[in-house]
Amino acid sequence: MRKYAVCGVSKRAIGMFIQPLIENFSEAGQLVGLLDTDAKRFSVCKEQYPQTAGVPEYREDQFDKMVTEARPDVVIVTGRDDTHVHYILKALAHGLDVITEKPMATTAEDCRRIMDAEKTSKGKVTVTFNYRYSPYHTKIKELILSGKIGRVTSVDLNWYIDTYHGSSYFQRWNRLREFSGGLSIHKSSHHFDLVNWWVDQKPVEVFAFGALNYYGADSVLNPKSKPEDGYYCGTCTVRNRCSYYTRWNARSKNVTVKDDHIDLNTKSTEAYTNYRPDQCVFDKEIQIEDTYTATVKYDKGALLSYSINFSLPYEGYRLAINGTKGRIETTEYHEPSRIPFPFPEQTIDFYPLFGSKETIHVVKREGGHGGGDPVLQEDLFLGVDETRPYPILSGSSDGAYAIATGEAVWKSAKENRPIQIEQLLGQTLPTS
């Protein structure tokens, strides 16, 4: 039985790791320690899952004490993004394995430090890129591996985040680049990792544009008569004139909105100390981008054309992958309960370069992120499924390439020049 300690008792930590560990995988793993800066997070966890009542609690500066007393085999890193690197390095220094949420770190430089530390440690880093595990995404991987589209030449990926999910990033710590790396890292690293994994090539160069169009003090959607800070949705006097608030809330009661990342509990001002997850999306401190377009060149010739927008009427993505023998296309409409229009069921269409089109109806699974989360949990807690004929669990190198691509995107947008991935990472990395 492996022993696990959690650094950062976040909403994600509780739902993705703690709950399954105690309810579904208790024969394979045991939770032996909880670490966070905020003691409130321990009580939130213990109230939700009374089985964790006896698990020892440690503060930010007590990592070494936790290792000595609780003796974990694995450290699960699930706090605010900028705190990941600290706990990963500490765990590796103790020779422990690490399971870290994406993004592994918030800068390419910190990825370098992690990879250097891993070289001399007994411990190994696993990055939980759960999007790989969606049944649609594994099917696409299998189609490419089968050779049906030949060598991948180009990818078009347009990702759409709706006004509910998108605005939530601008209400929380995620809105500061120092905490999240900005959304080209915090969010788009998922998408860059997917493409890197599908095409099985390494990103080498990025050119991008970015803008802040919807959020921040100068937004045309700001209902305040003059830009002013210090507003919170829970107490806001102009919220009934805020389109983001009124779209997803009622004046008279709490409305439940279904989402993989956020719920009323996440938004609750009671769930954290000295931190409110209902900050105003029109605050001046918001300087990150909410819109990007980017072009990425890969080492074996593939070209990616990518865009993302964090304030759209519905959520999902459009994807096309072109190869020397054919093309794959799919469109996802995410979270049906939030899409107020009729929309088609997701399929994967395969077009041979010369020949008849095939439409694939993918077998779906229950669970978060398109059914990907539960399968990832099995790989993490029971060991990788040996019947799957291709690698899927990511190591630190995959984590680093996804982050470096995201960093290259915002830096290219700021500096108006192409950015080389190798310059950010200082080296070409081995395959994870």
Ligand SMILES: NC(=O)c1ccc[n+]([C@@H]2O[C@H](COP(=O)([O-])OP(=O)(O)OC[C@H]3O[C@@H](n4cnc5c(N)ncnc54)[C@H](O)[C@@H]3O)[C@@H](O)[C@H]2O)c1
């Ligand atoms: N893979 C996915 O689909 C997915 C989805 C959601 C979140 N995430 C990731 O999970 C992590 C948590 O996100 P969330 O939205 O659930 O966060 P959250 O806002 O619920 O919690 C953040 C936690 O970090 C803690 N923290 C802050 N500073 C700390 C420090 N120095 N040491 C220890 N803990 C500290 C806070 O007290 C809080 O408990 C993030 O890395 C995020 O990127 C991944």
